[in-house]
Amino acid sequence: MTYESDLLYDWYMLFHYGLEDDILRDSAFSADRLPVGALEFPVATVKALRQDEKVARALDLGCAVGRSCFELSRTADEVIGIDYSLKFVEAAKAMQTGEPYPCHIYSEAHLRENITVALPPGCRRECVSFEQGDAMNLRSDIGSFDLVHAANLLCRLHEPTRFLSRLSELVKPGGKLLLATPATWMAEFTPQCHLPTGSTLDYLQEHLSAEFDLQEVTEIPFLIREHRRKFQLSTSQTSLWIRKK
Ligand SMILES: C[S@@+](CC[C@H](N)C(=O)[O-])C[C@H]1O[C@@H](n2cnc3c(N)ncnc32)[C@H](O)[C@@H]1O
Numbered sequence: 272m273t274y275e276s277d278l279l280y281d282w283y284m285l286f287h288y289g290l291e292d293d294i295l296r297d298s299a300f301s302a303d304r305l306p307v308g309a310l311e312f313p314v315a316t317v318k319a320l321r322q323d324e325k326v327a328r329a330l331d332l333g334c335a336v337g338r339s340c341f342e343l344s345r346t347a348d349e350v351i352g353i354d355y356s357l358k359f360v361e362a363a364k365a366m367q368t369g370e371p372y373p374c375h376i377y378s379e380a381h382l383r384e385n386i387t388v389a390l391p392p393g394c395r396r397e398c399v400s401f402e403q404g405d406a407m408n409l410r411s412d413i414g415s416f417d418l419v420h421a422a423n424l425l426c427r428l429h430e431p432t433r434f435l436s437r438l439s440e441l442v443k444p445g446g447k448l449l450l451a452t453p454a455t456w457m458a459e460f461t462p463q464c465h466l467p468t469g470s471t472l473d474y475l476q477e478h479l480s481a482e483f484d485l486q487e488v489t490e491i492p493f494l495i496r497e498h499r500r501k502f503q504l505s506t507s508q509t510s511l512w513i514r515k516k
Contacts, residue, residue: 274335274356281383284362284374286495287313287338288388293376297499305494309504312493313338316422316451319489319509322346326417330441332406332434333424337363340401341394347418353404363401366390377498407433415443422451423493423507425471427460432478439482442514448483450475451491451507475510483512 273279285294291302291310308315317339329343334352336359343350354360365372371387378384390396404410406421407430419442425431442448454471467474476485490506497503 274354275358280336280358280362281375281377282495282497283336283359284372284388285376285386286493287336288366288372288390289376289386289496293386293388294494294496296376297378298496298502299500300502305504306492306506309492309494312491312507313422314342315491316449316507316509317342317420319451319487319491319511320418320420320447320449321511322418322447328414328416329418329420330413330416332419332421333427334363334401335359337366337399337401339420339422340399341366341390341396343418343420344395344398345393348398350399351413352399352401353406353409354401355403355405357403360401360403367396367399367401369396376496379498379500382498407437409437409441413441415446416441417443417446418449419446420449422449422509423453425450425452426454426456429461430465431461431467432465435475435478438479439514442483442512444514444516446514448479448512448514449509450512451509453505453507455505472508472510479512483514486511486513 326347329347329350331340331352334340334354340350340352371389373387375383376386489509491509492506495503
């Protein structure tokens with residue numbers, strides 16, 4: 272699975288920006304029989320930060336095609352989105368223009384049609400910037416943030432502990448960290464020697480609790496359409512942490 276492929280681009284553009292009618296089009300699924308929020312995952316993980324007052328800076332690591340960054344811009348005056356995939360970062364930048372942008376929706380694995388997707392209203396797109404980069408090896412001058420968000424990134428990293436070890440430097444004292452993970456660890460991304468030995472939450476606590484207080488753990492559902500008869504329905508264990516002062 273590579274996040275540079277045309278197929279993953281189409282899946283993620285629909286996942287992040289697709290309307291309910293597009294995501295469920297011609298399928299046997301209906302929104303009222305799905306877990307609440309499953310069609311709005313990048314919105315729900317930002318809401319799980321529970322941040323109503325405005326803050327100065329937010330960072331979204333593994334931002335993919337960028338929807339959570341635009342959601343973060345509702346509360347943060349500066350948002351940086353970083354993803355390893357150049358194709359995803361280019362798509363996020365294209366969405367930032369505010370113009371409808373093309374992708375495909377699949378009826379069967381080999382049959383697709385053109386649609387366009389658009390930014391939802393109310394995002395402050397001028398506050399957002401996107402960069403291609405590695406969450407395990409961020410540039411040294413990136414600074415610190417009031418909010419750090421990383422959804423469904425952890426179990427796609429080669430060395431997740433290296434990523435975790437940088438977080439206390441990235442989050443300002445009193446700032447918030449949101450980590451969401453379905454814990455779908457796979458050898459193609461994370462070699463055995465870098466896997467957690469016990470539960471993923473225990474692993475996070477082991478590496479974060481010296482610098483962060485755990486506030487809340489929830490499960491956030493998400494639905495990714497492959498084609499009209501094939502969807503990925505999962506939940507992501509979502510933990511909210513506050514950096515100790
Ligand atoms: C499963 S997707 C999740 C994307 C998005 N946050 C979401 O919730 O839809 C994982 C993302 O992490 C990115 N990624 C993988 N390894 C990365 C790394 N080392 N640094 C930054 N991004 C990475 C991939 O390119 C992909 O966009």
